[in-house]
Amino acid sequence: MKLLSLVPVVAVGGLLLFAAQDFPEWGDPASPASTSPVSSHFIQSTGVDTEVPNMVTAVLADYRGFDTMFETVVVFIAGMAVLAILKSSGRRKGKREHEVEAEPDLIVTNTVRLIVPVIQIFAFYVLAHGHVSPGGGFQGGVVMGASFILVALAWDLEVALARFSAEKCILVAALGIVLYGGIGFLSMLLGGEFLDYAELEKVLPVSREMARYHAMLGVEIGVGFTVTAIIFALYANLSTEGRLKGGL
Amino acid sequence: MFEDGAIVNELLVERLNYFIYVVLLLIGLHAMISKRNLIKKLIGMSIFQTAIILFYVSIAVKEEATIPIYKAEHDPHGEVHHHPEKGGEEAEAHHGPVALKDEEIKQYANPLPHVLMLTAIVVGVATLGLALALTQRIYQGYGTIEEDELLTKIERADDRASQSPLKSNQSPSPKKAKGSATAKKATASPSRKSGSASQGKSAAKRKPAKRKPGSGGGKKA
Amino acid sequence: MMENAIAWIFIFPLFGAVACALVGMRQSKLCYPISGLSMLGATWAGAETLMQAVQSPVHEVSYILGGWTLDAFPRGVGIEFRADLLGALITLVVLGVGLIVSLYSKLPVREETPGKEPLFYVLFLLQITGLAGICLTGDAFNLYVLIEVAALTGYGLIAMGTNRAAAATFNYLILGTIGASLYLLGVGYLYIKTGTLNMVGVQQVIQANGLMDSPSMQVAFALIGLGILIKMAFFPFHAWLPNAYCNAPTTTSCLLAPLVTKVMIYVMIRMTLTVFGVEFSFESTLWSEFMPWLVVVAIVCAAVMALAQREIKRMLAYLIVAEVGYMVGGVWIYNYYGLIGSIFHIISDACMTLCLFLGAGLILRKAKTTHFDGLRGLFAKMPLTMIGFFVGGFSIIGLPPTCGFFSKWYLITGGMVSQRWEYLVVLMFSTMVMVVLFFRLIERIHLAVNEEGKNLGHGHGDLGLTEEQTRFDEGPLSMLIPLLLAASVVLVIGIYNQDVVNQIELFLEPFDLPKGTGRP
Numbered sequence: 001m002k003l004l005s006l007v008p009v010v011a012v013g014g015l016l017l018f019a020a021q022d023f024p025e026w027g028d029p030a031s032p033a034s035t036s037p038v039s040s041h042f043i044q045s046t047g048v049d050t051e052v053p054n055m056v057t058a059v060l061a062d063y064r065g066f067d068t069m070f071e072t073v074v075v076f077i078a079g080m081a082v083l084a085i086l087k088s089s090g091r092r093k094g095k096r097e098h099e100v101e102a103e104p105d106l107i108v109t110n111t112v113r114l115i116v117p118v119i120q121i122f123a124f125y126v127l128a129h130g131h132v133s134p135g136g137g138f139q140g141g142v143v144m145g146a147s148f149i150l151v152a153l154a155w156d157l158e159v160a161l162a163r164f165s166a167e168k169c170i171l172v173a174a175l176g177i178v179l180y181g182g183i184g185f186l187s188m189l190l191g192g193e194f195l196d197y198a199e200l201e202k203v204l205p206v207s208r209e210m211a212r213y214h215a216m217l218g219v220e221i222g223v224g225f226t227v228t229a230i231i232f233a234l235y236a237n238l239s240t241e242g243r244l245k246g247g248l
Numbered sequence: 249m250f251e252d253g254a255i256v257n258e259l260l261v262e263r264l265n266y267f268i269y270v271v272l273l274l275i276g277l278h279a280m281i282s283k284r285n286l287i288k289k290l291i292g293m294s295i296f297q298t299a300i301i302l303f304y305v306s307i308a309v310k311e312e313a314t315i316p317i318y319k320a321e322h323d324p325h326g327e328v329h330h331h332p333e334k335g336g337e338e339a340e341a342h343h344g345p346v347a348l349k350d351e352e353i354k355q356y357a358n359p360l361p362h363v364l365m366l367t368a369i370v371v372g373v374a375t376l377g378l379a380l381a382l383t384q385r386i387y388q389g390y391g392t393i394e395e396d397e398l399l400t401k402i403e404r405a406d407d408r409a410s411q412s413p414l415k416s417n418q419s420p421s422p423k424k425a426k427g428s429a430t431a432k433k434a435t436a437s438p439s440r441k442s443g444s445a446s447q448g449k450s451a452a453k454r455k456p457a458k459r460k461p462g463s464g465g466g467k468k469a
Numbered sequence: 470m471m472e473n474a475i476a477w478i479f480i481f482p483l484f485g486a487v488a489c490a491l492v493g494m495r496q497s498k499l500c501y502p503i504s505g506l507s508m509l510g511a512t513w514a515g516a517e518t519l520m521q522a523v524q525s526p527v528h529e530v531s532y533i534l535g536g537w538t539l540d541a542f543p544r545g546v547g548i549e550f551r552a553d554l555l556g557a558l559i560t561l562v563v564l565g566v567g568l569i570v571s572l573y574s575k576l577p578v579r580e581e582t583p584g585k586e587p588l589f590y591v592l593f594l595l596q597i598t599g600l601a602g603i604c605l606t607g608d609a610f611n612l613y614v615l616i617e618v619a620a621l622t623g624y625g626l627i628a629m630g631t632n633r634a635a636a637a638t639f640n641y642l643i644l645g646t647i648g649a650s651l652y653l654l655g656v657g658y659l660y661i662k663t664g665t666l667n668m669v670g671v672q673q674v675i676q677a678n679g680l681m682d683s684p685s686m687q688v689a690f691a692l693i694g695l696g697i698l699i700k701m702a703f704f705p706f707h708a709w710l711p712n713a714y715c716n717a718p719t720t721t722s723c724l725l726a727p728l729v730t731k732v733m734i735y736v737m738i739r740m741t742l743t744v745f746g747v748e749f750s751f752e753s754t755l756w757s758e759f760m761p762w763l764v765v766v767a768i769v770c771a772a773v774m775a776l777a778q779r780e781i782k783r784m785l786a787y788l789i790v791a792e793v794g795y796m797v798g799g800v801w802i803y804n805y806y807g808l809i810g811s812i813f814h815i816i817s818d819a820c821m822t823l824c825l826f827l828g829a830g831l832i833l834r835k836a837k838t839t840h841f842d843g844l845r846g847l848f849a850k851m852p853l854t855m856i857g858f859f860v861g862g863f864s865i866i867g868l869p870p871t872c873g874f875f876s877k878w879y880l881i882t883g884g885m886v887s888q889r890w891e892y893l894v895v896l897m898f899s900t901m902v903m904v905v906l907f908f909r910l911i912e913r914i915h916l917a918v919n920e921e922g923k924n925l926g927h928g929h930g931d932l933g934l935t936e937e938q939t940r941f942d943e944g945p946l947s948m949l950i951p952l953l954l955a956a957s958v959v960l961v962i963g964i965y966n967q968d969v970v971n972q973i974e975l976f977l978e979p980f981d982l983p984k985g986t987g988r989p
Contacts, residue, residue, distance in 0.1 A: 005282040013274045019688035020266040023661055027311040032674075034310050034358050036664025037543040042360060043316065043353045047324035047345035055316040055359040056366075064363060066534040066548045070602070070614045071367045073483070074621060077595055078374035080490070081625025082381040084588040085635065133317065138370060167494060174490040181483060187536075194476040196536030209345070234377045241384050273654075280643055293646055300654050307661050361660075364610050368653065371617045375646055378624055382639045389632025402636055410780060412842035 050212040057130050061137075061216040065195045068219070069180050071138075072226050076173050079230035083170075086242030104155045112154040119147040127224045128217065137220035141227025148232045157236060157244065166244060169233040176226030180219045187215070265306035272299035286383050286393040290376060297372040301365045308361040316359035322348060474521065475532045475550055475605065477514035478560065479598050481507045482567075486594035493587030500590040501575050507594055508568040511601070515564040519557040528975055529553035531607075545667035551607035554976035555812060558969070559735050560604040562819050563728055565958070567597040570724045573827060573951040577719040577834070582629050589629060593724065596622035600732050609656045609744065610666045612736065613649065616700070619732070620645050623725055627717040637712035644709050648699030655693035658685055659744075668744045675746060681753050686745075690754055693740055701733035701793055704767035711786040719830040722782065726789060727822040731815045734796045738812065741800065747980050757803045764798035765895045767791075772902040781829050781839040784906065785822070788865060791899055792818050798892050799880050805982040807883025810876055812973050813966070817864065817872035820959045824861030827952040828854055831944040847914045851943050853953065855914060860956040862907040864963075867900055872963040875970075886985060 024031035033039065042059055052058040060068050127140025152160035184195040192199035197215035198208040206214065236244055260267055276299055279292025318324070324345035387393050390401050485507025493500040521530045530552040533539065537547030552560065571593065578589050599619035606612050624645075628638040660666060662685055663674040680686050702710040710730075714722045741750040751757045768791050775787035796818070799811030831854045833839050836847060848855045864873030877896070884893035943949060962969060 002282045005278060009274050009278045009281070012277065013270055015688055015691065016270045016273070017267070019658065019685040020263055020270070022683050022685035023263060023266060025262045026265045026306060027309045029310045029313070029354050031307075031661070032664040032678075033307050033361070033661055034664075036545075038545040038665050038670075039358045039360050040350075040353055041543050041546050043356045043358075044348045047318060047322065048347050051324040051345050053318040053323050053325065055318070055356070056362050059359050059363045060366060063535060063537060063546055064548055067363075067367055067611055067614055070611075070618055071370050073595060073598075074371050074374045074614070074618055076490075077592065077618065077621045077625065078377045080588055080591050081378050081621060081628070084582075084585055084592065084625050084629045085378075085381045085385050087585060087588070134315070136366075138366065170490055170494060174487045177483075177487050178491075181480070181487070185480065185484075188473055188476060193532060193534055193536045194473065194480070195534050198536060238377070238380055238384065241388065277647070280647065286639065289643060293643065296647070297650055300650055300657065303654070304657050304660075307657070360666075364666075367610075367614060371614065374621060375617070375642070378621060379639070379642050382624070382628055382635050382642065385628065385632065385635040386639060389635060398636060402633065405633060410840070412779065412840055 049209065050216070051209045052131050052213055052216060054131055054133065054135075056134070057136050057216065057220075061219050062197065062212055065184070065197075065219065068223065069177075069184065069195070072177060072180055072223050075226055075230045076177055079169070079173055079233045082234055082237050083242075086237050088242050108154050112150055116147050116150060119150070120144060123147065123224075123228075127220060130220055131213070131216065137223030138227055140220075141224040142231055144224065144228040145231030145235075148228075149235045152235065152239075157240060160232070161236065161244060164229075164232055166233065166236065169229040169236075171229075173226045173229035173233070176222040176224070176229070179222030179225065183215055183218050183222070265309075266303070269299045269303040269306070272302065275299075284395045286386065286395065286398075289395075290379050290383070293379070294372070294376060297368070297375075301368055301372075304361045304365050304368070308358040310354065310357050313355055313357045316356045316362065319355070322346060322352065471517065471521075473532075474514045474517040475530055475552055476534075478511055478518060478564070478601050478605065481510035481514065482594040482598040482601070486591045486598070489587050489590040489594065493590065497586045500587050501571075501578075504571045504574070504590045504594055505568075508564065508571045508597065511597065512561070512564040512568045515557070515561040515601070518552050519561050522552050522554055522557040523972065530557070544670045544673075545608075545665040548611050549607035549667055549669075550605045551669070552605050554972045555735070555738070556604050558812075558972060559732070559815060560601050562816050563597065563600045563604060563732065566727050566819055566823050567593075567600075567724065569823065569827075569951045569955050569958075570720060572954075573723060573830070573948050574720040575947045576945055577830060577948070581718040581720075585629060589626070589720075592622045592625045592629075593720075596626065596724065600728055603732050604735055607668050608666050609659065609668055609671065613653050613656060616649050616652065616736075619729065620649060620700075623729060626721040626725065627713050629721070630716060630718040634713075634716040634718070637709070637716045641709040641713045644699055644706065648696045648706075651692050651696030651699070653696075655689045655691075655696060658689035658692065662686060662689070668739070671744050672746055675749065681749050686749070687754055690745055690750065690756075694737070694756065697733055697737050697740070698797075701730045701737070701797075702790055703793055703797055704763075704770055704790060707767075707771070707790045707793075710790060711783055714786045714789075715780075715782045719833060723823065723826045723830055726785070726826050727819040730789060730793050731796075731819050734793065734800075734811070734815055737797070738800060738808075742980055747982065751803045757801050760801035761798055761889050761892050764794050764801065765891050768794035768798070768895045768899050772899040775906060776902055779841050781832065781841070781844075781910075782826075785825050785829065788825075788903070788906075789822060791903075792822070792865075795877075795880060795896070795899075798895075799883060802883055802887045802889045802892055803983065804883040804887035804889075805977065805984045806879050806886055808977060808982060809970060809973050810879030810881075810883050812976075813872075813879060813970060814876035816969065817876045817959070817962060820955060820962060821861045821864035821871070821873055824857060824864070824952065824955045824959055827948070827955055828858030828861065831948055831952060832858070834948070835942065835944055841910070841913055844910070844914050850941065852941070853943055853949060857949075857952040857956040859907070859911065860959055862910070864959050866903045866907055870963045871959050872966060873959075875963060875966040879970075887983075 024033075028034070042055055042063065046052060046055045046058045050058045050062055052062075123140045123144035125140075126135040126143055127137055130136030130140070148160050148164050151163070183197070183200075186203075187196045187199045188194045190199040190202050197212040199211075200215050201208045201211040204211055204214065273296060276292045276294070276296030280289050280296060283289050283292060383393055386398065390398055392398055392401070485503055488503050489500045492503065518530055522528060531539075532550040532552075533547040534550060535547045574593070578586050582589055596619055599615050599622060602615040603612060603619060606615060624638050624642050627641070628635045656666070659671055662680060662683065663671050663678075665671055665674060675681065675686070699706040714726050717725070741747075771787050771791035771794060775784050775791065778784040778787060792814070796811045796814050799807040799814065829839055831851065832844070832847065835851055835854075836843050860871065864871035867874045867877040869875075877900070881893060881896055884890075884896060
């Protein structure tokens with residue numbers, strides 16, 4: 001079976017390498033992708049349109065903000081689906097007896113106690129500074145979620161859940177999408193298309209470009225909420241098989 | 249184009265990135281198809297998606313270009329404008345957003361593939377999380393995550409389920425007694441109670457002996 | 470408000486899903502009305518978009534999200550939602566099916582997945598958002614994201630059921646991820662050669678730069694095509710479909726079975742006609758030569774396997790695979806009538822599969838089984854359900870005035886006119902198989918057979934069945950009315966088929982497809 005499955009795999013590989021003869025060389029500045037009007041517009045006019053120095057964030061949150069909204073929805077779906085799959089309805093196999101009852105270690109807990117606030121501040125920094133350096137909602141959200149996972153690893157999952165319970169996870173995740181969609185919806189109500197942040201200048205005392213700048217921060221915060229909540233919820237559910245007791 | 253030495257040059261030197269990503273892709277694809285263990289399949293899926301991400305990111309590269317974040321002189325909120333020959337007051341001049349000229353575009357890498365791959369990475373993580381939850385559920389239900397053992401258990405359950413409800417208490421397959429116990433236990437234990445409470449689970453899967461066809465008429469669901 | 474109707478199509482279900490998550494965790498009873506209202510709003514928006522598309526001079530509605538309008542910015546800078554007649558029609562079908570299933574869902578969800586209703590409705594509404602978005606988007610990468618939204622919600626919806634469902638979903642997940650990733654890879658190849666992701670933009674660059682003969686374009690086409698074929702369960706990649714749809718909870722199979730594979734066929738038509746163009750897809754590549762033969766194998770195998778089943782849902786699942794074969798064949802015989810037939814068949818197949826699965830759900834509820842042997846005398850017990858179910862069945866066979874007749878008519882015309890006799894023969898063969906399938910069922914349900922297999926005549930309280938067993942005992946109204954609604958939609962589309970076909974012809978006009986044989 002293993003040898004038999006090599007045949008289609010090698011066939012696919014041959015097909016892909018056959019196509020590679022036609023591709024531009026690696027790093028060619030004259031390749032169609034690099035010289036297309038779309039990419040040129042992004043590099044040329046991001047500053048003019050949005051006043052954001054980080055082109056990647058501008059494209060992610062503004063030009064192609066609709067994709068990012070659905071990316072956030074995908075994260076939300078992952079959390080909801082994991083809950084739906086693992087949520088127990090009372091059936092258990094009953095052989096989960098290998099849970100380790102260990103005392104939280106002194107060195108680990110004290111180090112984590114010192115480090116976690118720093119990590120969380122760093123998460124805020126990554127989120128907010130995504131406009132000028134590599135960063136943004138997803139990255140900041142993951143770091144923030146990781147801080148909660150660190151608490152759960154150092155002590156116990158219950159300690160982490162006491163600070164960020166399962167219902168709050170769902171609430172925060174949904175709020176993130178409401179924030180993102182809400183900003184887009186508000187822009188639509190103010191007369192533009194959905195996610196046309198420039199229309200927010202009618203409610204904010206800033207220029208059209210700065211309205212885009214600030215709305216981008218708003219949507220990134222929404223993304224950060226959802227990602228934080230779902231990363232932690234995924235950890236909590238996967239490590240305890242949905243029961244939210246015990247765990248790693 | 250594909251003369252004797254040229255294939256090596258063309259493929260492995262100038263288009264090295266494509267060659268690498270194809271190799272990774274094939275490793276991932278082979279793992280997904282041929283490995284027996286479910287977790288190994290998922291690892292293969294992860295490698296497969298990573299190869300595609302690598303492909304896209306390699307498209308964005310331009311020779312002698314920097315990352316797609318504006319340098320100080322193009323920064324829309326930039327304050328740096330060193331013109332010492334023009335006098336002191338220019339040195340702190342703010343300049344607003346400027347549209348770049350064509351030669352300056354070449355200094356920056358293409359931002360679009362990076363953006364697309366941010367999305368693709370997140371989608372990949374979400375799929376992996378879901379798949380791991382599924383694996384846990386399968387382990388809870390069947391006690392194994394090896395595909396061949398899983399298939400045997402599932403086949404026994406399917407055989408039982410596809411039996412006609414008319415053949416009430418005669419179970420023709422002798423294997424039923426041994427193997428399907430694991431599969432049945434997870435679904436059957438709550439169903440031993442009254443019929444209406446267990447109606448939720450798919451009726452065809454349950455032990456046909458309990459269901460006499462036509463008796464449904466007497467029960468209001 | 471009206472000019473943003475196309476945005477309301479996804480705003481309603483998206484915010485409905487979030488509302489279900491927020492509110493439903495406390496008050497799970499509110500989820501059903503929230504989902505019903507969201508679907509109602511979305512269906513209204515879909516109908517409005519269709520009206521706008523029909524009335525607009527270019528027969529399409531173009532909406533660039535984020536305000537990056539085409540007069541000020543290059544095409545492809547923003548994400549475009551383009552509802553031409555094809556997209557608007559299919560979106561309305563998706564939303565209508567979603568509305569009917571959301572009305573139907575009240576009792577099955579509560580009983581099959583207790584305690585998980587808010588999660589179910591969240592995933593349900595997001596699935597509709599994904600599917601409707603797939604039909605409207607005009608950007609190739611956005612299509613990938615929406616395909617993944619639809620896929621992930623689908624996995625969650627199916628795996629919510631029993632453990633068997635979870636095992637089936639794993640297989641589905643592996644195959645579905647391979648399919649979507651191949652699609653993504655194909656889009657990457659397109660991007661590397663054209664530099665844009667907007668569908669119309671890609672077509673323009675292909676025409677302008679003469680990329681028709683480049684090998685990477687051929688491989689891009691093959692990758693995208695292969696990815697989509699895997700996701701639509703085309704034989705031999707269909708292995709995930711019967712297990713996934715049979716073991717899923719009732720409402721899930723009612724939602725996924727009519728929609729997911731048909732939307733993927735829409736994607737194939739969109740890629741073939743709009744992105745790559747008629748000339749490239751049909752004349753440059755070899756697909757129109759060998760695909761009809763693969764279609765023949767697919768339909769024959771699916772029909773034979775359907776014949777071998779003894780259980781309704783499994784039989785219907787194999788019928789879906791056969792119908793997918795019809796539609797793929799209709800596209801690749803490279804003929805005007807074949808394509809009309811294919812597009813019309815998407816619409817009619819969604820409706821008739823909906824009818825059949827809604828009926829199967831009601832049968833499961835009342836007869837406690839969907840095995841053929843458990844269906845004795847059901848016609849006396851649940852006549853309305855049976856009528857609804859068999860309207861769907863007759864539509865699959867292709868009897869007038871159901872819509873299935875008209876779509877099959879166009880497919881047959883396409884096969885004849887393009888002289889693809891293999892396709893024609895397999896259409897006839899499979900129609901006969903389906904006749905056998907459904908009349909066998911009718912016989913079982915209508916007549917009564919006692920334990921030794923003797924035919925005891927009409928099932929109206931005759932020998933072998935007690936009065937109790939044949940007493941009129943229909944399913945609950947919340948499940949029955951959607952079924953009858955779906956059956957009447959099947960009939961209405963059939964009666965007004967000319968209106969639908971007119972719109973399809975308007976869509977196909979600029980593509981200049983051959984009306985005779987496509988072979989040079």
